[in-house]
Amino acid sequence: MNRLRAIVVNLRFLESPLASRVTATRSLLLTRNQVTHFSLCTPSPLLDNSHHFLLPNIHQNLYFSSKPNSIVELVLTSDWSKGLEQELEKCYPSMTHETVVYVLKRMEANPEKAWCFFNWVSAKEWYRPSSSLYGLILRVLATEETIKLFWITLRTMKTKGFYFDEEMYFPILAGFKRKNMNKDRVSLTRFYSQGIQENAMQIVVTKVVDIISGSEWGDEVMSNLAKLEIRMSDNFVTRVLKELRNCPLKAYEFFNWVGKQSGYEHDTVTYNAIARVLASTDSIEKFWSVIEEMKSVGHELDIDTYIKISKKLQKNKMMEDAVKLYELTMDGSYKPSVKDCSLLLKSISASDDPNLDLVFRVSKKYESTWHTLSKAIYDGIHRSLSGAGKLDEAESIVNHMRNAGYEPDNITYNQTIFGFCKMRKLDEACKVLEEMESCGFIPEIKTWTILIQGHCVANEVDRALLCLNRMIEKGCNADAAVLGVLIGSFLGQKRIDDAYKLLVEIVSKHGTSPRHGTYAKLIDNLLGIGKLEEALDLHCLMRNHEFTPIIEPFVQYISKxxxxxxxxxxxxxxxxxxxxxxxxxxxxxxxxxxxxxxxxxxxxxxxxxxxxxxxxxxxxxxxxxxxxxxxxxxx
Structure with a gap:
């Protein structure tokens, strides 16, 4: 039996009326000491693997049979040479836009080879690079080690008539700032500003966008666009679509209008561009219609577009669409990575009530491509089950994970503790922590944060303080997150003085730097009960931590x-x-x-x-x- 199918079937049984009667009877046997059978160190004796979750202990080797992965493997395992170029030449005509994007994404950790590949393919007569492709290779090259190649590529992009737009500029600028590449940050800003002033196409793009965004789509808009006598190109169309990203339905109308113009036909670049724009709540139906249209004309989402759209859907809590897109992309030639799958599972499990059907759809699709379930995927399933309160099933997943050769680790224990805390079973959560230590694992700050937050949510603030003391005794200092949780709980109980004393003690004795928001809430509450001196003490601490000072609450308090x-x-x-x-x-x-x-x-x-x-x-x-x-x- 397929492993994921076995899990789904078992869970459906557990949710059936019959299962309710069986588990109700069983719960009487477990109530006295519910955690005695729960051990991650050894498989549970109450859960017999021979009767549940038929997961064979088989480690499959991963073989890539698809063309894109073969190209990636070829480039990564070879030195760049004429011989390699001749081998790559044999891949034509399968070297499509989607394939090139896929190869570059898989070589992000090897920017020099990515640049060699990009340089080689973009010079070919049979391949036409796009603005989005230049944006991708620039992101790959934006490192200290390959900064010279970055600037060479950026200037080449400009000479070939491609526009360095804000969608490329801001992420790269943020990366330079993060890496303290200040000279390059200044140069990039200058380059971007000059590009805006010099780019003649931008004037036409702005006119088109103004016409479309200023009125409802109709004959008048189409007539005004026709008067401009626009010379259509992929570069131009994608730039207009990007500018219309906040008006996705109007972007869709423009996309359809362009496709009907004489002598112009949409290709994979423009299809990917409109897909990125339409992946939002108010235009999701149009998004799926474009995806179907792409398939009908032989185009696919490139992997860079998939990743961006998937992140956007997850951010907007559109999990059903994110999973549907994952399934569709996994059926294509350019499959998402293990990391992409893991991140999707993590997003699903982050819900207050994780949708287990979506979890198993993702896991099943991942496994159906002949992948062995990785530790990250097991973690994703386990996290979702724990978050949904299905703790027995979560334990079974741990047993199957162990059978597959993956031993429980800090991630496994953290998720188990989280599950018990969410179900308000705090004693059981504490016992899992003890078991974790007895098995040789050292609880990390995240472990303690989960446990302390669980007690705070259950209004057991004094017990949360005991956990904090125990954490400090173990040599793990409180961080801003732990302190924020405790202060918030004290304030929720109107124990403002206790909150103040705790913050001052933790800061003075352990050097913790609270978050700006923690300071702000506590200062507001102190002023609310007339504790100006204490609020001013915190004001001084904020300055020591180089935070922007809070002024308005003090001004309002003094004036009133x-x-x-x-x-x-x-x-x-x-x-x-x-x-x-x-x-x-x-x-x-x-x-x-x-x-x-x-x-x-x-x-x-x-x-x-x-x-x-x-x-x-x-x-x-x-x-x-x-x-x-x-x-x-x-x-």
Whole structure:
């Protein structure tokens, strides 16, 4: 029996009325000590592998039979030479846009070979590179080791008439910033800015976009487009589609209109471009119609487009569509990687109530391509089952994972602890942690975070503190995430003083740097109960951690409830910027709350600020308003 089919069948049985009666009877036997049978160190005696989940312990070798993978293997295992080029030449005419994109994506870790391959194929008469292909190779080459090749390729792209657009620019710029490649970051910004000014095609693109976005699609729009006498090309069409990405249905109409123009026919590049635009909630039906149309004319999504669309669908919680797209792409020539599958499973399991049907559809499709289930895929299934509260089934997956040669690790234990915490079975979660340590695994910060958060969600904040103390005793310092969870729980119970004391202690004794949001919430709550001194202490700590100071809550508190002495304390606090704009905000807020006398009193205590033009104008305008109001009343 197929392994995943066995799992699905077993789960469906567990959800049936008969299973409810069987598991209800069985639960009576397990209630007293529900975790005694749950062990990841050894297979469970209560779950007999001979009767459930018929997963054979077979390690299959992975063989690639598809053309794209053969090309990848050939390039990666050979030095670049004339002989290699001759071998690659034999792959024509199967060297399509989709194939080239697939090969480059699989060679991201080998940028020099990726560049050799790109250079070779783009020089061929029978191959026409596209803007999206240049964007891909530039992302691959944007490293310190291959930066010279990056600039050579970027300038070649420009001379060939391709536009370096914002979709290429911003990710590469972010990468340069992340890697501290500051000179290249400055040069790239200059190149991009010059490109905008010099690019003549952009003027026509802007006109087209303005016509389409300014009106409802109809005869008038099509007539105005026809008057422009546009010279259609893949480069032009893809640029217009990118500009219309926030109006996907109008982009779809433009795409169809272009396809009907005399002498022009959409190819795989433009089909991939419109697919990227349409993969959103309000245009998903059009997206699937384009996918069907692509198949009917012999085109496929390239792997770079698949990855971007899949991430977009997952981000928008469109999991059914993400899984459907995965199944479709796995049936094609350019299959997603193990990593892509694992990320999809992780996204599904991140839901509050993971859809197990989607999990098994993904896993089954992965396995059907003759892959052995990898550790990452087992983890994805186990994570989803744990998150759905199906802890016995999750344990069975661990047993089958072990049979396949993969021993439980920190990931497995973390997910198991998460499952118990989600079901509010905190004692069982703690026992799994003990078992984890007894098996020689060291709980990491993520493990403790899951356990502490589980206690906090169950409103067991004091027990969460005990977990924190135990974590620190084990030599694992609290990080910003753990501290944020605990502070949030204390605030939820209105234990504001306890939250303050905990944060100060953890920061002073263990050097933890809380998140900006944690500081902001705690300061708001402290001011809400009149604890200005404590709030100012946190304000100083924020400065020590180089955070942007929080000003507005203090200004509002002082203007409504504070004394002049409170205002001076705030303005002279180490955490408050020595900025005239801060003084201005305090005075403006005091005056806005009708405290003119207090504002004047405060101004008299800090005379050096009274000569500022902006401050003088503020008081002058307020006094004029007061005089005008009194004269109006006397009349």
């Amino acid at each position: 409830f504070g004394s002049i002495e409170d205002a001076i304390k705030f303005l002279k606090s180490k955490g408050t910027p020595r900025s005239h704009s801060v003084y201005f905000r305090v005075f403006k807020s005091l005056l806005g709350n009708g405290r003119l006398s207090d504002a004047k009193d405060l101004l008299s205590k800090i005379p050096y600020i009274s000569k500022r033009k902006k401050i003088l104008e503020l008081f002058s305008s307020m006094e004029n308003c007061t005089v005008h109001g009194l004269s109006h009343i006397s009349q």
